Amino acid sequence: MISSRLASVLALSLLAACGGGDDKAATADAPAGGAETTPAAPPAAPTAAGATGDTITIRMVTTQAGAAGQFEPAEVSARPGDVLHFVADGGAAHNVDFPAAENAGAAGLPAPSTYLVAADQAVDVPVTFAPGTYTFQCDPHVATGMKGKLTVAG
Numbered sequence: 001m002i003s004s005r006l007a008s009v010l011a012l013s014l015l016a017a018c019g020g021g022d023d024k025a026a027t028a029d030a031p032a033g034g035a036e037t038t039p040a041a042p043p044a045a046p047t048a049a050g051a052t053g054d055t056i057t058i059r060m061v062t063t064q065a066g067a068a069g070q071f072e073p074a075e076v077s078a079r080p081g082d083v084l085h086f087v088a089d090g091g092a093a094h095n096v097d098f099p100a101a102e103n104a105g106a107a108g109l110p111a112p113s114t115y116l117v118a119a120d121q122a123v124d125v126p127v128t129f130a131p132g133t134y135t136f137q138c139d140p141h142v143a144t145g146m147k148g149k150l151t152v153a154g
Contacts, residue, residue: 062091
């Protein structure tokens, strides 16, 4: 029979073994433009490296049994230095794209993110944009209206 002290030590050892490790595999496919993919959103949204402002969480919500989706909120205001933290619900594949065709004349737009497929999988987009209004979208669901608007204050 195992003593309760020994059982506690074994349980803690197992938890430590499961919780450690390197998450580079989860970020290896991070897109260009400073965006970073995380496997799951922690209780408090992470801040991207070099961010000096607030983290703004935007949920990517699947609707119509995966045929459509929406950003919640769909309209956000930010300042340079803030981070847009897009979190998928896992109901369908979503990404974040600031297409050049929808943002005429904008410089320094991030590349489209990788597809997020798991619940709470996230991508961070640092706000490095000049003041103005920008459109973002989910490429697989743009035809069904999954678009958002970012207003960057000066």
